[in-house]
Amino acid sequence: MTEHRSANADQAEFWSTQAGHKWVAHQSAMDQQMQPLLDRILTRADLHPGQKVLDIGSGTGVSTIAAAEKVGASGLALGADISTSMLGHARKRADGLDNVEFVHVINQCVVRPILPHQMRAHGLLECL
DSSP: OOOOOOTTHHHHHHHHTHHHHHHHHTHHHHHHHHHHHHHHHHHHHTOOTTOEEEEETOTTSHHHHHHHHHHOTTSEEEEEESOHHHHHHHHHHTTTOTTEEEEEOOSOEEEOOOOGGGOSSTTTEEEO
């Protein structure tokens, strides 16, 4: 019997082990280095309270948490990433924030259009 491997299994392993652990270890420096780009993205996104945000490739969560701050308690920021180690760190960083969720996504996924009140981690991403 052959084992079915996801098309992204190698990437998931890489980002959940060696690369992910390094990124988490250097998270503070990486956040600082990426901050100017994140500032530009957030300005361009022009987020407002109550909006829903999907952050694909959320990593250690800095961009998802920043988006959650912009959309406020009535909004939601959902981070999706392939790296379990980076998502674990992101969840710790977001502890206590009710408008932030993180999901592990390993397969190729498409975003399904849904009504804003339905947006939660379940049912948003349709993975192949």
